[in-house]
Amino acid sequence: MEAPYFELRNVSKYFARVVANKDISFSIGHGEVVALLGENGAGKSTVMKILYGLYKADEGQIFMEGKEQKINSPKDAMALGISMIQQHFSLVPAHTVTENIILGNVHGKIDYEACKKTVKNLAQQYGFDIPVDAKVSDLAVGVQQKVEILKALYLDAKLLIMDEPTAVLTPQESEKLMEFVKNYTKKGNSVIFITHKLKEVMEVADRIVVMRNGILCGNLNSKETNEIELARKMIGKDIVPAERKKEDTKQEKEVKLKVNRILVQKKGELPILHDISFDIKAGEIFGIAGVSGNGQDELCEVISGARKVTEGEILLNDEDITKLSIQERIEKGMGYVPVDRHRDAMIMNMTLSENMMLKTSFNKKWKKHGLIDKTKLDAYTKKAIEDYMIKAPGPDAEAKGLSGGNQQKVILAREVDNGKELLILNQPTRGLDLGAINNIHTAVLEERNKGKSVLLVSTELTEIFDLCDRIAVIYKGGFMGIYNHDELTTGKIGLLMAGYVREGEV
Amino acid sequence: MNAKIRDMIVTNFLAIAAGLILSGLMLLLLKINPIPVFKEALTTIITDKYTLGDVFLKATPLIFTALSFAFAFKANLFNIGAQGQFYMGSIVAIAVSLQLQGKVPTIVLLMIVFALTMVAGGLIGAFIGFLKAHYNANEFLVSMMSTYVVLALMNYLLRTFLKESKGEYPQTDALTRDAWIPNLLDGTRLHVGFIVAILVAIGVWILLYKTPLGYRIRAVGSNASAAEMSGIPSKKIYIITFFISGALAGMAGFTEVNGVQHMLIQDFNSGIGSAGLGIAILANANPIGIIFASILFGALNVIGNLMGRMPGVNVPASIVDLMQGFVMIFVIVSYFFRSYLENRREKLKLQKKAVGE
Numbered sequence: 001m002e003a004p005y006f007e008l009r010n011v012s013k014y015f016a017r018v019v020a021n022k023d024i025s026f027s028i029g030h031g032e033v034v035a036l037l038g039e040n041g042a043g044k045s046t047v048m049k050i051l052y053g054l055y056k057a058d059e060g061q062i063f064m065e066g067k068e069q070k071i072n073s074p075k076d077a078m079a080l081g082i083s084m085i086q087q088h089f090s091l092v093p094a095h096t097v098t099e100n101i102i103l104g105n106v107h108g109k110i111d112y113e114a115c116k117k118t119v120k121n122l123a124q125q126y127g128f129d130i131p132v133d134a135k136v137s138d139l140a141v142g143v144q145q146k147v148e149i150l151k152a153l154y155l156d157a158k159l160l161i162m163d164e165p166t167a168v169l170t171p172q173e174s175e176k177l178m179e180f181v182k183n184y185t186k187k188g189n190s191v192i193f194i195t196h197k198l199k200e201v202m203e204v205a206d207r208i209v210v211m212r213n214g215i216l217c218g219n220l221n222s223k224e225t226n227e228i229e230l231a232r233k234m235i236g237k238d239i240v241p242a243e244r245k246k247e248d249t250k251q252e253k254e255v256k257l258k259v260n261r262i263l264v265q266k267k268g269e270l271p272i273l274h275d276i277s278f279d280i281k282a283g284e285i286f287g288i289a290g291v292s293g294n295g296q297d298e299l300c301e302v303i304s305g306a307r308k309v310t311e312g313e314i315l316l317n318d319e320d321i322t323k324l325s326i327q328e329r330i331e332k333g334m335g336y337v338p339v340d341r342h343r344d345a346m347i348m349n350m351t352l353s354e355n356m357m358l359k360t361s362f363n364k365k366w367k368k369h370g371l372i373d374k375t376k377l378d379a380y381t382k383k384a385i386e387d388y389m390i391k392a393p394g395p396d397a398e399a400k401g402l403s404g405g406n407q408q409k410v411i412l413a414r415e416v417d418n419g420k421e422l423l424i425l426n427q428p429t430r431g432l433d434l435g436a437i438n439n440i441h442t443a444v445l446e447e448r449n450k451g452k453s454v455l456l457v458s459t460e461l462t463e464i465f466d467l468c469d470r471i472a473v474i475y476k477g478g479f480m481g482i483y484n485h486d487e488l489t490t491g492k493i494g495l496l497m498a499g500y501v502r503e504g505e506v
Numbered sequence: 507m508n509a510k511i512r513d514m515i516v517t518n519f520l521a522i523a524a525g526l527i528l529s530g531l532m533l534l535l536l537k538i539n540p541i542p543v544f545k546e547a548l549t550t551i552i553t554d555k556y557t558l559g560d561v562f563l564k565a566t567p568l569i570f571t572a573l574s575f576a577f578a579f580k581a582n583l584f585n586i587g588a589q590g591q592f593y594m595g596s597i598v599a600i601a602v603s604l605q606l607q608g609k610v611p612t613i614v615l616l617m618i619v620f621a622l623t624m625v626a627g628g629l630i631g632a633f634i635g636f637l638k639a640h641y642n643a644n645e646f647l648v649s650m651m652s653t654y655v656v657l658a659l660m661n662y663l664l665r666t667f668l669k670e671s672k673g674e675y676p677q678t679d680a681l682t683r684d685a686w687i688p689n690l691l692d693g694t695r696l697h698v699g700f701i702v703a704i705l706v707a708i709g710v711w712i713l714l715y716k717t718p719l720g721y722r723i724r725a726v727g728s729n730a731s732a733a734e735m736s737g738i739p740s741k742k743i744y745i746i747t748f749f750i751s752g753a754l755a756g757m758a759g760f761t762e763v764n765g766v767q768h769m770l771i772q773d774f775n776s777g778i779g780s781a782g783l784g785i786a787i788l789a790n791a792n793p794i795g796i797i798f799a800s801i802l803f804g805a806l807n808v809i810g811n812l813m814g815r816m817p818g819v820n821v822p823a824s825i826v827d828l829m830q831g832f833v834m835i836f837v838i839v840s841y842f843f844r845s846y847l848e849n850r851r852e853k854l855k856l857q858k859k860a861v862g863e
Contacts, residue, residue, distance in 0.1 A: 371716045
């Protein structure tokens with residue numbers, strides 16, 4: 001039997017406090033697409049970073065065509081023909097496409113014209129339409145990803161590792177990427193695809209390696225399996241989707257949040273948000289769909305008070321809150337789960353109790369004789385841990401010891417309680433595994449049924465469709481339109497997210 | 507016993523021992539046998555009441571300056587200017603005490619002076635915090651340079667308004683007993699200021715870990731972005747923190763002027779700012795740990811002085827700095843060694859668990 005192109009044998013990696021990988025063995029052949037499937041934190045990225053030389057394995061070996069290889073740095077990996085496209089691109093925004101692609105691989109005087117020609121040829125070979133002279137900062141995310149791929153191809157990569165490549169793409173862009181993968185592997189090259197999206201896996205992979213909790217728990221041929229089996233392997237149990245209770249929408253409810261013609265613009269720059277108007281009624285989930293980076297984060301910040309508006313007004317329960325501080329808005333009953341929980345919502349080296357009072361530290365309810373009422377705070381935290389089924393040793397556990405999903409549940413518990421009137425959720429399930437997503441969806445729907453207003457920003461279309469009563473599509477800081485839940489299809493929303501105007505108006 | 511606490515005690519003890527042994531070796535280079543010298547110094551410390559009192563006396567201002575650095579450090583700020591804030595406190599202490607002595611009862615005078623030294627140090631601190639909050643000035647540099655400004659001011663005042671009545675030296679008149687901090691123990695120089703220092707350290711611990719304000723300060727220090735997003739105004743916290751940090755250093759002016767020196771002279775306690783910084787790091791910025799670390803440094807200081815004054819052997823006085831430096835280096839190394847030990851322990855635990863499965 002011919003030796004596989006690359007093979008990992010019994011690779012293990014320990015970080016302080018966690019086993020990232022334990023006894024991982026699998027191989028990849030020439031011309032094969034392998035999908036590495038698993039929930040977040042399952043150890044997919046870690047094992048690939050070992051193959052790419054970013055991490056050093058504590059145990060185990062790597063073979064290339066039957067011969068053992070020591071890969072100590074990405075440079076070694078590249079020499080063997082391995083290239084990895086990270087989740088966060090490693091491009092220099094201020095440089096042109098060509099400069100980025102040749103970065104680190106030219107010496108002495110650079111013949112730009114020759115380089116440009118090489119890059120152009122390479123791009124044409126794979127049907128990429130890329131302006132070689134444009135600055136990377138001017139390019140859309142999808143195009144930047146192509147630049148990253150070209151960079152790998154320029155180095156003559158034979159094995160391309162892609163870490164969650166479709167996370168930043170529109171459905172249309174994803175399709176194009178899949179086409180490229182098929183094209184590329186036809187030439188005898190191989191691709192490893194890190195993902196947690198089942199649909200992509202079934203579509204493109206020849207073989208699927210499933211990981212859970214750092215262990216390999218399945219190595220399947222894609223033709224001999226199905227999505228349900230994969231999901232079960234990935235999670236370890238069956239999933240019951242959150243049920244969205246149908247409400248009769250005819251009954252008019254009072255408007256809680258009203259946003260009126262918001263404009264956010266820095267002097268001399270294009271507006272970050274323009275002409276945004278909408279309202280959310282009590283007991284309604286208002287969704288904002290769009291490719292990330294189109295103004296969603298800024299919109300959430302404007303409503304929560306972290307960012308000032310240039311023009312426009314925000315009303316909560318008919319009261320103008322445009323000028324109020326974050327603190328005052330919290331007191332008015334606004335809960336906010338920001339997109340970057342590590343940066344903006346949690347203090348990792350503090351305990352869960354301390355994190356639970358992060359937003360209400362000015363509130364008298366936590367004070368007793370001038371000191372923090374720890375008994376009360378701990379009881380409150382304990383209740384949150386029970387109600388949200390947070391896996392944590394107790395209120396005194398440090399936040400950083402929890403998994404991402406459990407950290408998010410802590411934040412959600414806090415914000416659901418703070419947000420007596422309005423709950424703003426920016427990508428509340430990003431990076432979470434299916435089990436945790438399910439929990440969070442159930443909790444959000446429960447709050448809606450209790451009569452709260454929810455603003456949900458998400459790039460996951462399934463999440464938007466599953467939860468929202470009304471959906472707005474955002475593109476380059478403006479709304480493409482506001483639709484009722486049943487007015488949109490995946491195809492239609494995809495076009496809107498990419499900035500195409502509604503059919504019929506074209 | 508908890509492995510972490512065991513590591514902490516063992517490594518710190520070893521670090522101190524290593525520091526002393528290395529300083530002893532330096533003595534060997536000077537052709538002095540270190541063993542009798544150390545033995546003599548240690549015996550004196552333990553048996554002589556006056557010397558033992560001096561250990562705590564020397565520790566007192568160090569507690570304040572170490573708390574000053576540690577407090578700002580909790581908000582992820584660096585106050586390198588404790589020395590200057592201490593000088594400001596000293597200037598106010600001597601000026602106010604000279605004015606009030608004999609006119610008001612001692613207890614009233616001491617309380618007024620204590621409060622004013624806090625305000626004096628605090629205002630210098632708040633000014634640094636203000637520059638940081640509103641102009642994003644580098645507080646490290648500003649606080650460091652502020653020391654030189656206050657030093658220049660002090661030298662100027664010692665030559666002009668505060669100059670002694672005899673007019674000979676750049677120093678103030680001595681305080682009368684009315685303005686002295688009462689003695690704590692007869693037959694020693696130790697005064698009540700030491701108790702004040704310990705109470706302040708406990709107070710700082712309560713403030714930091716038990717009150718909402720301390721919570722907010724730590725929140726800003728650990729993750730300013732999350733704190734800001736949660737409605738905690740970090741700029742205000744910067745100013746408040748620096749005020750308190752400065753006030754803590756200013757208090758040392760009170761205990762040193764009214765408790766020890768009873769006058770203000772040039773180059774007054776010139777090393778307590780930097781020593782405080784080291785002690786704060788040694789104690790991992792923990793207010794309670796600072797008490798013990800300060801006493802350790804007080805002891806090193808006294809041992810050094812004893813050795814310098816020892817008859818028959820010619821130990822240079824600078825051996826104190828050397829000893830403190832060595833101990834400090836080893837203690838800091840031990841800190842990294844401890845985190846290495848802990849990492850390895852966690853990793854082994856995992857490996858064992860994985861094998862056991």
